Amino acid sequence: MKLIIDKESLLFAVQIVQRAVSFKSPLPVLSGIKFSTYTDNLSDSVQLALSATDLEMSIQCILAAEIEELGSIILPARHIVELIRHLPNIPVILETSDGGAVLKYDRSEIFLNGFLVEEFPSLSFSTENPIVIVKGDSLKEIIRQVIFAVAKDENRPLFSGVLFMIKEDELEMVATDTHRLAWRRLRIEERIKESEVRGEADLPEGNGLSVIIPAKALLELSKIIDSTEESVRVCLTQNTIVFSTSYTCLTTRLLQGQYPDYQSVIPKEQETKVRLCTRKITESVERASLLTSDSSPVIKVSIDNNSMLISANSSAGYVNEEIPVSVEGPPVKIAFNVRYLSDILKVIDSKEVFIEFGGPLVPTLIRPSTSENYLTLLMPIKL
């Protein structure tokens, strides 16, 4: 392989694909990034493809380069990313040589040992028959709004994933670790005929599609989606989902299993309804969290007389916060894990927040005042 490419494009691409590199795998080749020439059948042009995988998730990035010789090489991610970052901002020659590759720039050169190309797993990025096309910034937003609620421990693999559903012209995502839950709905712009997909992917019949995507892949996806409005195509195969833009593809294995019936948990009507300023409660909860202990991150909330009292104490002292609220319904005394409450408040972007309390054994519902398409639930703590 021999090619000429400018430093900035190369840096952009390695920074994207390195997110799938596995530095901890017993297979050393997975700590590498694959550089290979790639023939686009449509345009019959030859481009450069970079790819990496941790066997769960894989990322590919295609970029234009002046290709002089076809070929491929696997280079160690840690070195190649840092080296490219430090190259002068000029065109660079990349040429395979002696089991590795030489980078030439200006009057200087770098040689890096490579991994055996045969040892790198073959990756497939099927971008045909998309089931849905979503705007990049919308996808980023909904990932951010649900992903905080997934389980962090690996004992319950299903809860470390996000439920991804397509129902007619809506996309829904749900995440929960059983202590809190986030649900988000998005109207989708372009919905591809279901029958086409079902034929290929053997998906469940009936009310749309429903798969469970590992949170890690969605998190990386949200980082590599450009914040421009570019569309993201979503394609399904039997065991994988592929997200692709014009130059980048991310694919991940799906989690197998039956996601719990989240709908039955969402309360229909709660006794006490409160509306208040999102910034005020966020700041009060933040201060209160500073006076909880790590072993007991609990804050108490009580609602009465159009005010919300938030209190916490630890060996260092105590805090009593009072916030004006509009209340509908009887007084409330309840307690929460302050970190969980804070996680939720951080992703609520509206000026005002609605909170509905159903009692100390029922999840509290928290949602932006401006949207019916987003809600979160938080289980109170028994005192």
Added chain:
Amino acid sequence: MKLIIDKESLLFAVQIVQRAVSFKSPLPVLSGIKFSTYTDNLSDSVQLALSATDLEMSIQCILAAEIEELGSIILPARHIVELIRHLPNIPVILETSDGGAVLKYDRSEIFLNGFLVEEFPSLSFSTENPIVIVKGDSLKEIIRQVIFAVAKDENRPLFSGVLFMIKEDELEMVATDTHRLAWRRLRIEERIKESEVRGEADLPEGNGLSVIIPAKALLELSKIIDSTEESVRVCLTQNTIVFSTSYTCLTTRLLQGQYPDYQSVIPKEQETKVRLCTRKITESVERASLLTSDSSPVIKVSIDNNSMLISANSSAGYVNEEIPVSVEGPPVKIAFNVRYLSDILKVIDSKEVFIEFGGPLVPTLIRPSTSENYLTLLMPIKL
């Protein structure tokens, strides 16, 4: 004590004094910040003084507040700084109560347990009889230019300090860990009569003043000096040095001992002299460092035919960098610790750098092309 103060002033002050707080000391009270009312004898006004100490270094910050009752309290630094950071941006009431203090703001309040005031060491910040007054930004700059060269290990306490000298109308600072050395000279604007000082501080007679200041204190000093042009007064007592601006004082114990004769190490005339672009060599050394191993961070440098070759290799590969230079004198082949060389290049701000080589057993001299007031030395590595 009872006072009213605005959040931003309070935050500014606690962020400065917390740099002297000791979280690791066996004396718990040193993890606190002292808040006390302070009567300025000159203006007869009462202000708020914040102070902290780790027994080596102490910082005090005086700020205007609406004082209603005199008094003092020691509050835990970790909590008070974070709490103040998160307060709403409004005036706050601070009032001692029950062995601690209450902060009141809006309709909310925080109580923090305090430490016993009697347990806090009494601190003295003598700002009378300054020996010199230096512009804040100049002081910041010279600290940055020498401090990287101090010894990081604590086995040689003298080398963990910076030699601080005043000679007629010049201030000099020197730092070395015996592998590298940095020397910086600054013309000073205002020099106070030596005799005055000597009477009080019992300093050595003769060619000016010379003390050794712990690097840690200078580092913190450079962080708290405003980058505005404010003047910093430097005062000496027998064992301490005090740096003060209009509202902040930092004092530190001096290191005792005989600093080595650094002047004898500075080579007068070297065989090979080289001039080259600072950015080019900095970037080349940075890339080369990526292909050295942690156990042997060595790069080779050779000068010949108006070019400098920089090379390094590790199990990952190798790099050969070539940079155009103007050379005077015979060819050179030499090797350096890449981290030490990189540290030096980072603090050279001129467009071009002068390097003078005397051979593999003599320190290499590196200095900006624009100034006679700054030089660094770097011992080569024997190959």
